[in-house]
Amino acid sequence: MSTYVKPYGDTKDDGKVQLSFTLPLEWSEAADEAARQLVAKMGFSDVAVAEGRRIAHGFSFFVVYASTPVAVDADSIVAPSAKAHAMSLDEIDAFVRERVGRNIRIAGACIGTDAHTVGIDAILNMKGYKGDYGLERYKEFVTFNLGSQISVEALVDFAKDNRIDALLASQVVTQKGSDVTNFTALAELLEAEGIRDDVILIAGGPRMTNLLATELGYDAGFGRGTVPSDVAAFVATRMAERIARM
């Protein structure tokens, strides 16, 4: 089956979209017209330049409403969430005891030059995030928080030296694609060292999606709004699957 969806303004399939942008043009009626033509050239119809104004010498800002003819087939989009397995802390601990039979060793870090530790700390630290305890609080996890600006090499060495089961990498800075570069480097180094299959590899950060993470060769990816138990449940379930397969 396929369900094509379009943006919804006030009527099904009207395709209404709001856009805003700056053009390097001094404002004039011609600049408004340039904005209109630009948006029309993008493929929109019914282009209304709602606002066009000078914001500085040689720059104008525009707010535009227009209709897109584009639709996507919502049914064909597969973006399974890594958060599928909702379990509480106690349930997860019990699950690990029963189905894994030993502690799970977890290491997390902000990799590359990234120093935004608040996100990974939210997942790892005892106190957790939004009322959800962090992984350190779980009885069946042994957790290492390596902190910020950890090179990919250092993290892989740590994993080898400490028999880590699950590696958690965070990237908050995304400028110039630095997040993807660093995540890729980590996955590749693990492959090169021949230990990729020994660890559950998890990526996280505000722009991360599970889909992107799997494309990058990770087991899972977690984005904005993640709470620790989302991650804990994933790790526990995935470990159990591995144990079962062995």
Next chain:
Amino acid sequence: MSTYVKPYGDTKDDGKVQLSFTLPLEWSEAADEAARQLVAKMGFSDVAVAEGRRIAHGFSFFVVYASTPVAVDADSIVAPSAKAHAMSLDEIDAFVRERVGRNIRIAGACIGTDAHTVGIDAILNMKGYKGDYGLERYKEFVTFNLGSQISVEALVDFAKDNRIDALLASQVVTQKGSDVTNFTALAELLEAEGIRDDVILIAGGPRMTNLLATELGYDAGFGRGTVPSDVAAFVATRMAERIARM
């Protein structure tokens, strides 16, 4: 010469655009992905779904930043403003006395079912708009304000009966293209009655542009931010041209 311009985020030609829209989908990571694919399908690259969230049962709202490959040639865009002739009230009156040699008779109305008189009143009424006196204040204009919800037929009849030189039509409601429909009807009726060339025909309203007005067969169009002297100057200059041509 041609100067291709693209939206400017923080670097020349980065093509950055902000979009927002609603999709008729329950929120999930797949809905975020649908939004991403939709914007990619519109032709944007570097699509970042900055925000995706449920706003109601079966509806999600998205904020997206992306880069467009589209550019427009700013130099090729001709959208001459009708506001070109900056003159003060006294200058305009003097100009009319000298170059037209008689009073100019002006009639204005909100046509069709439109009852938004504030805009046309701003142009016509004595007190004017933003500190700029209205056309009624000009010594050399004889002004008729017909008010709101004036049918195209009534306006044309009035023009004929009162030897009107300049006809000012306002449309504020634009839903379902009603403005264009009414403006077109007025221009066509004037043609049909054979008096199109006897009047200076002017369109106005918040979504009007001079370009659109000329496309609709008007002498000029005035949009948001118009002050009465813009219109007065245009009418006076155009009248003088006509007199000179005769």
Next chain:
Amino acid sequence: MELRIDCALVADMRRLAREIANPIEDFIAAHGTVSVERAALRLLGVDGVGHGDVPLPNLVVERFGCERLGSGVVRPLGALVAETGRTPDDVAGAVGDGSLDVALADGVPETAARAALENYVARALARIDARRQERAALLGRLPQSPPPLLYVIVASGNIYEDRTAAIAAAEAGAQIIAVIRSTGQSLLDFVPYGATTEGFGGTYATQENFRIMREALDAVSERLGRYVMLTNYASGLCMPEIATMAALERLDMLLNDSMYGILFRDINMQRTFIDQHFSRMLNTRSGIIINTGEDNYLTTADAVEQASAVLASQFINEAFAHGAGMPDEQIGLGDAYEIDPSLENGFLFAVAQAQLARQCFPAAPLKYMPPTKHMTGDVFKGHLIDAMFNLTSVMTKQTIHLCGMMTEGIHTPFLGDRALALENARYVMSTARHFGDEISFKEDGIVERRAAAVLRDAHALLERVAERGLMASIEAKTFADVSRTPEGGRGFEGVFERAPDYWNPFEEALMPLASAAP
């Protein structure tokens, strides 16, 4: 956050407003309108359309009214009911299509005609009361969030898209849904029939549309565990009929102003005064909160200058509402945040005005309208102006809060616009929830001086109106800078002088409430 205001002046304004209303109410008591008659017919169960899609109530009034409109149309209808034993609706249909000779009514004795309708009248009132009790029960079981009650409009022009939008808005936090009606409906001298999917800037107010929306909102109220209110417009040439339909379909509020139609729609003033009186008696009985239209003074003229007109109008609206027996709790007096955003300290002026209204009408569920006039295509700026409005509202404890849309300057709201508007209101009102309780104003500062000036000017305005009389004042451009004459404007042909035997059983039934008024 009390302002020090001159309470004696306030009391005197209330006295002046009553003085202004008195002669008008005398006039009302001696006159009737076709729309009040049609409302009575609707209450008796006359519904549906006849030949040429003309609503039955209109057809009946036309038939009966040609000669003896002054006596009202209910008596002849009652006579025919007595004579034929058929229901009023049936009789109306037959009268409408000409299959029943209206002359048959002539011979029926007064008492028989009255008696024939007794049950129908009682049933109508019972149905209204039942609707009112239904509402009370629902509000008890599904309590609303505390005020300011967030109110949004739906205006797609298609009742089914409006329904989708209304449900979504309720889920996003709306507590009141207004279905905007199509441009110009107020000038129609009949109420369209059935579900409608067209209209400009809204779709028609019809009884079926009311029903569709009420049903949808009842369902969503149950789902959300809080009652979501529905509102529409009892305004224009069919004001009393809409009040009737709203009573029957359990709307919770109605836009209803004593002078709006006169000033802003050029509806005849006699017609408007009579219609609003009957509408308000009915609204009182149905427990419907009215919303007055003072915001309209501000959208068409300078908000700083019009402030005193707003306050004066609020007092006049209150007086007429009281005159129709309406308790303060149902009188939603209007105001709007229309001050020019570029005015330095404009926010202080808006706070002064809103707080002044709050103190002058402590028990009224004040209705606060959002910025509209100064909203441009810059949706980002617009969102901020709405935020300052939201802040003013929560600070001054407004009751009915119309959420401003960032796209006000562009289009009727999109579904997403409404969600953002509600988010705006919820955020600002939560983060500054008790700010108003925390502060007091500098004595004789900008805010207090402004409030005092507005009060003084409004008092002077009411004095002038009381002296000259309301109708003459309206003619003399006292309000909104327009002049209307007592015989001018739309719908004057539908006004009649009551004959000594004029009879309207609903007026009779609702009257006691009116006389018991404060």
Next chain:
Amino acid sequence: MELRIDCALVADMRRLAREIANPIEDFIAAHGTVSVERAALRLLGVDGVGHGDVPLPNLVVERFGCERLGSGVVRPLGALVAETGRTPDDVAGAVGDGSLDVALADGVPETAARAALENYVARALARIDARRQERAALLGRLPQSPPPLLYVIVASGNIYEDRTAAIAAAEAGAQIIAVIRSTGQSLLDFVPYGATTEGFGGTYATQENFRIMREALDAVSERLGRYVMLTNYASGLCMPEIATMAALERLDMLLNDSMYGILFRDINMQRTFIDQHFSRMLNTRSGIIINTGEDNYLTTADAVEQASAVLASQFINEAFAHGAGMPDEQIGLGDAYEIDPSLENGFLFAVAQAQLARQCFPAAPLKYMPPTKHMTGDVFKGHLIDAMFNLTSVMTKQTIHLCGMMTEGIHTPFLGDRALALENARYVMSTARHFGDEISFKEDGIVERRAAAVLRDAHALLERVAERGLMASIEAKTFADVSRTPEGGRGFEGVFERAPDYWNPFEEALMPLASAAP
């Protein structure tokens, strides 16, 4: 809008902060750092890079410092200047590339070495003073708009794009431009050289970049008729050198905190304390306003809990600034609007904190940082949170107002984002311009109780720190929940004990100012 606060407590906090600073200042007086030495070299005119792109000041310190760093590097330089008759810059170049034997310095008598530099020292100070006078003249001729002074960042990572952005921002109303430097520059133990077009989240702080921006802003200041200020970071391992460059290029403000590097960059605490002292003496002389970094307590932890840490840190920063001779007018103490937008009455808490700072530090140009932590991808909501921040700022008369960006949760600001942010601030601050003057707070209400609690907690915190000592307190996780040891962290190797003959002519010159401090 005064809060009733316990003035005795405030006075006692100031006393405690001094008590805390005293032993650290004694420590500072007995120690030096490589970066202070490099700053002295820069002041003497040593600039440029040598072999391997290493800056000359670094090369010189390396060469001279290997044995006798404790005496400072200025004396041997002076000796070589005396010996060779060449300029300090020339000598440095020759020392750097090894073409001049440093042993030559050994025989030169103390007085000769000192005398050789006298003119250079005087010239450096004269240049700083000239820059300061230049600023004063410009401010006189091109007066700024009244505070809150709107401050925006540019952060494209390319100094030329940053220049474009800065000019545009100034035209859109910005009064202060901060050029954000690349991630991690604070951890470099040298200052990069020349114009730079790369970096993450900003480009490098270099003297040439400072010059480029200053020139551009001077031009736009003339065009706009109001002086536009420039700021950067005197923070990290090169704090004193950046203060030097800023003095020479007429920056107007500098981020400069007495503990930020220790807590948030794991820079050694001894290094930081010494560096900040010298930097502040220099900033005092150059008339540069410092901006402290209390906002950082709030971005990494709960803002409601950290409120007292912010206030305590403000007192400590003030004490150290006073210790360096800095007058109140140059001490831009920090705070931020980081309260969770979903917290009911969060706005009241923010107002309480901001007003508290205003009253504790009446003469300080308070720096107010925008919401960042709770900003998400929802730019519409973000714009509103920024509006409430803007309102708080104008109400509580903050001086230096960093404009929040609706896109804070997404990317470093676009040119258009900045324009919208400035529009937001201008609108809110104008429409509510005198609101703060108009109101007073309920006695013992939510706002006053909150302020009192924060004051009490901050006092207790300062008491504990005074008792334990600042270094030990930092080790014991008193601030920002991190522990740092006196010998730990980056840059400790650059700290040295002063030899009895330690000589730094600039310290000597700047000292009198410091002793004349309040």
